[in-house]
Amino acid sequence: MSTNVRIGIAGLGTVGAGVLKIIKEHGDLLEARSGAHLTVTAVSGRDKTKDRGVSLDGITWHDDARDLADDPNVDIVLELIGGSDGVAKDLCVKSLLNGKPVVTANKALLAEHGNALAKLAETHNAQLAYEAAVAGGIPIIKALREGLAGNAISRVYGILNGTCNYILTEMEETGGEFDAILKDAQDLGYAEADPGFDIDGVDAAHKLAILTSVAFGTPVDFASVYIEGIRNVTAADITAASELGYRIRLLGVARRTEKGIEQRVHPCMIRHDTTIANVNGVFNAVVVDGDFVDETSYVGRGAGEGPTASAVVADIVDIALGRHTPTFGIPVEKMTDIPKVPVADHVGAYYVCLTVYDQPGVIADVSAVFRDENISIESLLQRGRSKQEAVSVILVTHEVQEAALVRALGKIENFTHSVAKPRMIRIVSL
Numbered sequence: 001m002s003t004n005v006r007i008g009i010a011g012l013g014t015v016g017a018g019v020l021k022i023i024k025e026h027g028d029l030l031e032a033r034s035g036a037h038l039t040v041t042a043v044s045g046r047d048k049t050k051d052r053g054v055s056l057d058g059i060t061w062h063d064d065a066r067d068l069a070d071d072p073n074v075d076i077v078l079e080l081i082g083g084s085d086g087v088a089k090d091l092c093v094k095s096l097l098n099g100k101p102v103v104t105a106n107k108a109l110l111a112e113h114g115n116a117l118a119k120l121a122e123t124h125n126a127q128l129a130y131e132a133a134v135a136g137g138i139p140i141i142k143a144l145r146e147g148l149a150g151n152a153i154s155r156v157y158g159i160l161n162g163t164c165n166y167i168l169t170e171m172e173e174t175g176g177e178f179d180a181i182l183k184d185a186q187d188l189g190y191a192e193a194d195p196g197f198d199i200d201g202v203d204a205a206h207k208l209a210i211l212t213s214v215a216f217g218t219p220v221d222f223a224s225v226y227i228e229g230i231r232n233v234t235a236a237d238i239t240a241a242s243e244l245g246y247r248i249r250l251l252g253v254a255r256r257t258e259k260g261i262e263q264r265v266h267p268c269m270i271r272h273d274t275t276i277a278n279v280n281g282v283f284n285a286v287v288v289d290g291d292f293v294d295e296t297s298y299v300g301r302g303a304g305e306g307p308t309a310s311a312v313v314a315d316i317v318d319i320a321l322g323r324h325t326p327t328f329g330i331p332v333e334k335m336t337d338i339p340k341v342p343v344a345d346h347v348g349a350y351y352v353c354l355t356v357y358d359q360p361g362v363i364a365d366v367s368a369v370f371r372d373e374n375i376s377i378e379s380l381l382q383r384g385r386s387k388q389e390a391v392s393v394i395l396v397t398h399e400v401q402e403a404a405l406v407r408a409l410g411k412i413e414n415f416t417h418s419v420a421k422p423r424m425i426r427i428v429s430l
């Protein structure tokens with residue numbers, strides 16, 4: 001006979017409404033899979049009267065979401081409000097203290113407070129599940145934590161933000177304006193409440209910090225992630241990338257090196273014929289290298305109502321089945337603090353775009369700076385010819401240490417014929 005598992009949902013926006021719909025539509029399927037009859041017994045949102053396309057009849061409404069933690073008719077709490085502090089955090093803490101399992105889609109919360117919350121979950125023997133928080137509908141947490149448990153992981157990387165991937169793809173394919181495409185992504189329910197989190201790379205960094213912990217058995221260390229978003233990627237960069245045989249994607253990379261772990265999020269130029277360069281729109285992709293399994297890849301929708309709610313419901317089924325795994329794969333006490341490697345140590349090739357007045361000697365001066373920093377140039381191309389207006393000079397370097405490139409760009413910025421801060425995009429070979 002099925003048991004009854006009673007669910008309380010805090011936050012009835014894109015994800016919350018999606019969860020209500022799945023539970024309503026797939027009641028029988030979920031009962032067969034979980035051995036439990038899943039019922040939403042209580043909810044909390046900002047606006048009780050709003051039409052969410054799904055009935056709330058017979059469901060208790062809490063004006064204060066934190067009350068879900070104390071509701072005797074709620075067995076599992078879903079935190080789908082968002083934000084790393086405030087009500088979202090209070091609700092999770094209170095629920096775990098009460099020994100109530102929590103399912104959240106909130107990567108900001110886990111990136112900032114994941115270690116403390118995981119400890120709380122362990123102490124109170126309550127699960128903290130978060131499949132929806134990383135790469136939306138892709139079951140990457142389950143794959144990494146359970147499916148690849150037999151491997152030492154050397155690298156995990158991928159496209160971790162659907163909004164950015166949507167913007168970059170649309171800019172490339174339609175030539176549309178950044179702001180208009182971002183607005184579309186917001187209308188489609190992909191973006192964060194503050195879309196700055198998406199376009200400035202912070203959301204991808206939240207997800208990368210979580211992946212790093214699960215992959216390497218180290219505490220979540222969001223503060224050490226190097227973060228650069230896509231705000232400064234221009235249509236001209238996308239065109240230049242295409243002419244050079246690349247596409248631009250925002251990647252999150254966590255890699256084990258001899259010195260420790262590097263964690264970085266930034267736009268990358270990737271050869272156009274690779275799998276990851278062909279992951280388009282709202283799709284995410286995650287690649288994991290394990291010592292016995294070798295490379296494995298996972299692709300799917302990284303944002304939006306259906307895919308995200310799908311991941312939340314998978315966590316509910318796991319909890320209903322009594323499957324219990326430590327939050328980040330191993331208990332917090334058994335984690336190893338591994339040093340983090342600064343991005344200045346990164347070695348790779350770079351695309352550089354300079355904006356300079358086209359005066360005699362400027363190319364010679366640029367070349368001299370690169371020579372002095374021991375940076376070898378693979379190609380150099382001047383865009384336009386004008387005595388009055390600034391022109392673009394596009395360079396591609398051979399492999400160089402990032403610290404040397406940053407020094408060189410600093411010197412070039414101080415040239416009298418430099419018009420704008422030099423820009424660079426890392427070229428990655430995957």
Ligand SMILES: NC(=O)C1=CN([C@@H]2O[C@H](COP(=O)(O)OP(=O)(O)OC[C@H]3O[C@@H](n4cnc5c(N)ncnc54)[C@H](O)[C@@H]3O)[C@@H](O)[C@H]2O)C=CC1
Nearest residue numbers: 011012013014015045046065080081082087105106303304
């Ligand atoms: N939309 C997406 O594609 C994805 C979202 N997420 C995460 O899921 C969470 C929810 O995101 P969305 O549904 O997109 O956001 P949303 O903004 O559509 O929904 C959040 C809802 O919470 C409500 N809310 C705010 N404060 C509240 C409070 N104190 N008590 C009760 N309700 C409150 C808001 O009115 C809103 O309806 C966030 O943590 C987000 O980062 C994760 C993966 C994908």
Ligand SMILES: N[C@@H](CC=O)C(=O)O
Nearest residue numbers: 161162163191192303
């Ligand atoms: N804003 C996020 C939502 C999913 O995590 C994104 O665009 O990826």
Ligand code: NA
Nearest residue numbers: 131134136138
């Ligand atoms: Na996921």
